[in-house]
Amino acid sequence: MAQMCAWVSDGYPRQNTEVTVLGRLYIAGSPVAGATMHTVWHYSSTTSTETCVTDAEGIGRCTRNIGRAKRNYTVWVDVTIRYQGADYEAQTHFTPQ
Numbered sequence: 001m002a003q004m005c006a007w008v009s010d011g012y013p014r015q016n017t018e019v020t021v022l023g024r025l026y027i028a029g030s031p032v033a034g035a036t037m038h039t040v041w042h043y044s045s046t047t048s049t050e051t052c053v054t055d056a057e058g059i060g061r062c063t064r065n066i067g068r069a070k071r072n073y074t075v076w077v078d079v080t081i082r083y084q085g086a087d088y089e090a091q092t093h094f095t096p097q
Contacts, residue, residue, distance in 0.1 A: 036082050072096070077093060
């Protein structure tokens with residue numbers, strides 16, 4: 001049984017600050033370490049990606065500066081963790097202020 005979730009470090013960040021997208025994967029009740037986590041950030045006028053690796057707690061942390069992301073526009077982030085040939089997916093979001 002797999003459990004996947006995703007969240008952000010700040011749901012309402014200021015422009016030109018860093019946001020971290022976190023994803024966590026558990027398989028059979030144990031954290032999955034060393035898996036690749038890929039994120040796709042859907043801004044109002046562009047799409048960006050970041051890739052990172054899950055740690056011993058099964059948590060991946062992908063960080064990027066959001067620059068002048070459009071204020072009050074909800075940025076959705078697709079989060080995919082690949083483990084043993086399978087993709088586990090979740091979404092999270094933030095709204096720049």
